[in-house]
Amino acid sequence: MNISKFEKTVTLMLLIILGLTIALRSVSVKRTFAVESFYVDVYWDAEGNYNVTSIDWGELHPGSTRKISIFVRNEDLNPPCFIYLWTEGWIPPEASTYIRLDWSYDGRKIAAGETLPVTLTLRILPSIYGVDDFWFNITIFGADYVIGDVNGDEVVDIFDAVSIGASYDTTPSDSQWNPQADLNGDNVIDIFDLTIMTRNYGLFSF
Ligand SMILES: [Ca+2]
Ligand SMILES: [Ca+2]
Structure with missing residues (x-):
């Protein structure tokens, strides 16, 4: 069966429109957050060789989820502690409405010197609108109370x-x-x- 030139053109145009729609709705991210930690250290590796200071989440799309594994270590001199996660300083502020950061921390205490693997999950809500780029700070800290x-x-x-x-x-x-x-x-x-x-x-x- 022959596909007419007209049909080919229409298909091509549809593909271009579809591509544009996806591109327009994508959220491109240069750097998403700086990581600060207090009383605990945050590493990329279980051995504690590489500190996490910022995370690049890469190209994200509405409805997409990105998981990143980190390791949180209770510094040796501390008593067992809980860890807490805060996000703040969202740019633009409305990004916090559409972007969720959760972690897999189960709320138990971390012993002195213990390293706990934690998965951070960043979720972009499908309804995200008007946010092409975003930035926020994350703070992870330990407290023994x-x-x-x-x-x-x-x-x-x-x-x-x-x-x-x-x-x-x-x-x-x-x-x-x-x-x-x-x-x-x-x-x-x-x-x-x-x-x-x-x-x-x-x-x-x-
Ligand atoms: Ca108060
Ligand atoms: Ca109480």
Whole structure:
């Protein structure tokens, strides 16, 4: 069967349009984040020879997921610690709406000198729009206490939520002020403290 020149042209045009659509919707990434760590070290290898200082996620597309393996090591002198992951400084800010970073950390304590393999998963939501390039910072740090534990019973649960609620919207001059509930230490108990508590809800240290 002969394919007419017209059909060939139409097919070619369709392919070009399809290609353009994919290209326009792709998210090209030069560098995605700088990695900072406190009290723990973050490496590319289990032996701890190569520090992770930034990650290049490469070319990403709407709906795509990229996994990267890293190793988090508790520095020798620390007691066993939890590790925490924060992302901040998103450029452009709306990128944080469409891009999710998760990790495979199960919430257990890391012994002194122990190296824990962790998988970071970056997910680009299919609905991403208007973001051609992005950048964000990630901080990984270790702490030997449970962040979000307001009442000091080594578990983050409903009682900590109640404690924050009891001194919500207060500052150090208020009689209801509870310094333990000011989780980010900015001298006001507000939504940011509640967010920190919520993020670590269910974590415990015993
Ligand atoms: Ca608690
Ligand atoms: Ca606060």
